Amino acid sequence: MLNFKKIIAEAISKVTNIKCEELETYIEIPKEANNGDYAFPCFRLAKELRKAPQMIAVEIKEKIEITEPITKIDVVGGYLNFFINKETLAKEVLEEVSTGFGKSEIGKGKNIVIDYSSPNIAKPFHIGHLRSTVIGGALYNIYKQLGYNVTGINHLGDYGTQFGKLIEGYKLWGNEYDIEKDPIEELTKIYIRINEACKQDEQILENCRNNFKKLEDGDPYCLEIWERFKDLSLKEFQKVYDLLGSKFDSWNGEAFYSDKMPEVIQILEKTGKLVESEGAKIIDLEDKGISTPCIIEKSNGSTTYATRDLAAILYRARTYDFDKALYLTSYEQTLHFKQVFEVAKLLGIDEKYTNGLEHVSFGMVLLPTGKMSTRGGNVIKLNDLLNEAISRAKQIIEQKNPDLENKDEIAKKVGIGAVIFNDLSNGRVKDEIFDWDTILNFQGETGPYIQYTYVRTQSVINKAGSIPSFENVEINQLLDEYSIRILKLIYSFEDVLKQVTDNNEPSILSRYLIDLAKAYSNFYNENKIISDDKNVQNARVYLTYAVGEVLKLGANLLGIEMPDKM
Ligand code: ARG
Numbered sequence: 075m076l077n078f079k080k081i082i083a084e085a086i087s088k089v090t091n092i093k094c095e096e097l098e099t100y101i102e103i104p105k106e107a108n109n110g111d112y113a114f115p116c117f118r119l120a121k122e123l124r125k126a127p128q129m130i131a132v133e134i135k136e137k138i139e140i141t142e143p144i145t146k147i148d149v150v151g152g153y154l155n156f157f158i159n160k161e162t163l164a165k166e167v168l169e170e171v172s173t174g175f176g177k178s179e180i181g182k183g184k185n186i187v188i189d190y191s192s193p194n195i196a197k198p199f200h201i202g203h204l205r206s207t208v209i210g211g212a213l214y215n216i217y218k219q220l221g222y223n224v225t226g227i228n229h230l231g232d233y234g235t236q237f238g239k240l241i242e243g244y245k246l247w248g249n250e251y252d253i254e255k256d257p258i259e260e261l262t263k264i265y266i267r268i269n270e271a272c273k274q275d276e277q278i279l280e281n282c283r284n285n286f287k288k289l290e291d292g293d294p295y296c297l298e299i300w301e302r303f304k305d306l307s308l309k310e311f312q313k314v315y316d317l318l319g320s321k322f323d324s325w326n327g328e329a330f331y332s333d334k335m336p337e338v339i340q341i342l343e344k345t346g347k348l349v350e351s352e353g354a355k356i357i358d359l360e361d362k363g364i365s366t367p368c369i370i371e372k373s374n375g376s377t378t379y380a381t382r383d384l385a386a387i388l389y390r391a392r393t394y395d396f397d398k399a400l401y402l403t404s405y406e407q408t409l410h411f412k413q414v415f416e417v418a419k420l421l422g423i424d425e426k427y428t429n430g431l432e433h434v435s436f437g438m439v440l441l442p443t444g445k446m447s448t449r450g451g452n453v454i455k456l457n458d459l460l461n462e463a464i465s466r467a468k469q470i471i472e473q474k475n476p477d478l479e480n481k482d483e484i485a486k487k488v489g490i491g492a493v494i495f496n497d498l499s500n501g502r503v504k505d506e507i508f509d510w511d512t513i514l515n516f517q518g519e520t521g522p523y524i525q526y527t528y529v530r531t532q533s534v535i536n537k538a539g540s541i542p543s544f545e546n547v548e549i550n551q552l553l554d555e556y557s558i559r560i561l562k563l564i565y566s567f568e569d570v571l572k573q574v575t576d577n578n579e580p581s582i583l584s585r586y587l588i589d590l591a592k593a594y595s596n597f598y599n600e601n602k603i604i605s606d607d608k609n610v611q612n613a614r615v616y617l618t619y620a621v622g623e624v625l626k627l628g629a630n631l632l633g634i635e636m637p638d639k640m
Contacts (some may be wrong), residue, residue, distance in 0.1 A: 075166045075565065076143065082112055082156050085144065089137040092119065103566070107555070110148060110155030111163075111562070117152050127152025160558055164549045167561045171620040172544035176627050178568050181222030181575075187394050188214050188224065189386075190402040191320065192327075194231030195307040196240055196261040199314055199456045201439045201508075202404045207320050208497040208633060209436060210402040212580040215631040216571050225394050229386065230327025232304055235376060236265065238286030241299050242278065243268035257306035283374065290332060310457070317460045317490055319633060331385035335377050338384045338421070342370060345420045357417050368413040383414045384421065391427040398430045400578060405435040405503065434578045437505035463489035466514055467522075471640060474516075484637040488522050489514075491634040495521030498584045498632055519588045524629055527591035528636045530598065531622035534615060537604055541619045542612040551613035556597040560617060563590045564624050571631075580632060587628045594621045 083098035090097075100118045104110055116127040116134070123130055131149045138147060146157040190210020193199045210226070217224045243264040244253075251260040272279040289296040315321075339355070342348040348355050353373030359366070370381050390399055401411060411433035419428050467489035471481055478484065496513040499520075500506060516522045535541055552561065563586070570586045573579075603614040626636045 075170050076162070078143065078158055078163075078565075079112060081143065082114065085138050086114060086134060086154075089134055090119065090123070092122065104155065107559075109150065109153075110146075111158040112156040114154040114156070115152065116154060120152075160553050160561075161549050163558070163565060164552050164561050167564050168544060168547060168549070168552075168616060168620060171564070171623060175564075175620075175623055176219065176567060178219060178571070179221040180568070180572060181217060181220040184222050184397045185394050186217045186222045186224045187227060187390050187396040187399040188217075188402065189227045189229045189400065190214070191315075191322070192229040192231065192403070193307075193311055195327075196236075196258065196265065196303050197231070198258055198262065199311050201456065201459070202406075204314075204456055204459075204493075205404070205436050205439060205497050205502075205506075206402040207315075207318060208494050209434070209502055209580060210400075211318070211320055212498055212583070212632045213400065213402075213434070213575070213578060215633065216574050216580065216583065219631055220568075220571055220575060222575075225324060225396075226322045227324045227326060227390075228322040230304075230308075230325060230329075232300075233328035233332065233382065234379070235283070235286050237289060237300055237303070238282040238284070239268045239272065240265055240303060241285040241289070241296055242282045243271075244299055244303075246271075253306060257303075258310050261303060261307075286376065313457050314460065317457075317486075318494070319490075319635070326386075328379070328382045331382045331389065332377075334385040334389055335381050338381060338388060339370060341421055342417070347420060357420070359413060359416050362416050364409070364412055364416060366409060366413070368417050370417075380410065380414050380417070383410075384417060387414070387418050387427070387431065388421055388423065391423050396427065396430055398432060399427075400432050400434045402434050402436070404438060408433065408435055411435075432578065434502070436502040440505050440507050460490060460493060463493045463514075465489070466510060467492065470514060470516070475640065478639060484640050487635045487637045488525060488640060491521035491525055491629070493521075494633050495524065495584060498580045499588075501581055502579060521629075521634055522640075524587050524591050524625060524634070525636055525640060527594055528622055528625045528629070529638065529640050531594070531618045531625070532638055534598075534603055534618045535622070538611065538615040542616050544616065547613050547616045548609045549613070551610050552617055554601065556593070556600050557614075557617055559593045560590070560597055560621060563593055564620060567624060567628070583628055583632060587625060587632075590621065590625060590628075594618075594625075 079098050079101045080094070082101060083094045086092070086097050087094040097114070100115060102113045102115060104113045116130040119130055120127050125133075128149070128151060131152055131154050134154060135147050135149050140147060143159045143162040144156055145159050148155040148157075188210050190213075191203055191207040193203045214224055214226045240261060247264065247267065251264060253260040268278070268282070272282060285296055289300055339348070342357065347357050348370060349358065351367070354369055355371040356367040356369050359368060368380050369378050370384075371377055387399070390396055403411075415428065415431045415433070418431060464486050468481060468485035471478060471485055471488065492513045496508070497506065512518060513520055514522060516526050552558070567586075570583055574582045597617070601614060603611065603618060605611045605614070629636055
């Protein structure tokens with residue numbers, strides 16, 4: 075598609091001799107359509123040109139030659155407002171739709187690593203992991219759509235002293251628990267019980283520590299039990315991943331780095347920054363403005379979560395040569411990542427890598443009654459939650475459209491889509507309130523609303539009989555304000571994806587899809603689509619088809635599937 079921003083920047087560049095690339099970044103899209111399609115804020119050049127913005131605007135306007143696709147330039151205060159030929163816009167957009175919409179090469183040659191989901195073995199997959207899975211998954215798809223080379227990593231929490239405890243508990247009372255039937259639940263019970271026992275009996279605690287040591291040293295018995303816990307847990311987690319459609323390129327969890335930590339410690343030791351403190355080895359970060367030191371090795375010689383993350387950074391830099399490495403967890407881990415990213419600068423890797431590290435944090439999920447947590451007892455099992463979403467969606471569909479076929483399949487798409495969209499609809503840093511009635515409201519700003527709008531586009535196409543071919547579309551039938559609003563939105567799709575990756579904020583795409591769905595509803599209400607005038611009908615059906623394609627692509631990128639009917 076023609077790049078209108080670039081064309082405008084080039085025109086301004088010609089008369090100001092300022093670099094086109096710089097100018098392009100200043101161009102804005104006005105909120106009000108009568109302020110033009112693009113606006114250039116001249117105050118950006120005031121310093122450089124030593125003139126008042128208003129004067130700059132007037133001068134540039136006088137000098138610029140108005141040619142296709144620019145049709146008009148207005149000076150409003152210190153702004154230059156540009157108007158684009160609507161026919162050109164419409165033609166550009168629909169041509170792209172006809173040849174396969176949304177391909178992009180923005181990210182070509184760049185490597186992105188996304189560390190997401192990352193639940194802990196033998197512990198519940200909680201709602202925070204759901205957010206990580208959903209936000210990380212959406213970012214994965216969107217980077218990929220922009221042509222980046224993306225690697226998705228599930229950094230499983232499958233290592234640490236708690237496994238020494240679990241192994242001991244299992245040795246002592248394994249036969250009392252049916253861990254095949256309900257692994258996470260039963261293992262959690264064992265874990266609570268062994269913790270109690272450790273408090274009572276120093277010897278048991280000692281045994282637990284030894285187990286972990288044995289596990290690290292590759293003791294076959296301990297390894298076998300640990301692997302069994304891991305397999306059973308993964309089977310449970312997989313149920314959630316199947317419902318969400320989540321996939322990962324790598325399942326290298328914390329244990330994967332067990333033989334890679336000595337190197338990290340060696341490197342850190344050489345820097346002279348690794349110091350002893352109360353028997354532990356730490357790196358002081360006070361001078362970096364972080365008051366808590368990063369513990370690299372505990373006093374009993376075992377490594378930490380942070381050490382494993384450092385080993386992972388080293389490994390990922392070497393293996394994936396990443397330009398960006400993103401970590402998706404709640405903001406509760408802000409300090410951890412601050413520490414780790416600071417210490418990573420001591421690993422002797424290229425600055426490119428340490429600059430590319432980014433903690434993409436998100437807020438908590440709140441029930442109307444308070445925080446959902448694993449500790450507070452207010453635990454909701456994720457698998458149950460997703461299944462409840464499906465059955466609630468089914469009830470609604472049952473009421474609205476009792477004759478529908480494949481209700482179960484559709485309910486799954488709608489229920490899961492509603493949960494996913496809810497997770498992605500607000501800025502990720504905000505705490506989110508989880509409320510069934512809001513997320514499943516077909517008329518709200520929800521996943522089901524996007525799906526419903528898509529279904530509407532498909533039923534319009536069905537009514538028309540077929541999708542007209544692009545050659546039969548008269549562009550000048552689509553110059554009314556409702557059509558143009560849609561065309562402009564579709565035109566900005568790639569830009570929206572770029573904004574998502576610039577900010578690692580998928581809600582920008584969610585917001586966009588809501589805007590597009592609303593714009594289509596307005597178009598649908600204001601314009602008669604099925605008409606006696608075949609030219610009018612062809613054009614409007616084609617635009618309907620375009621909206622459907624973009625809604626579907628956008629929703630799929632968020633991880634939401636589209637039903638054909640609902
Ligand atoms: N397993 C951790 C948790 O559940 C999340 C891991 C995030 N990734 C990482 N590389 N630290 O809190």
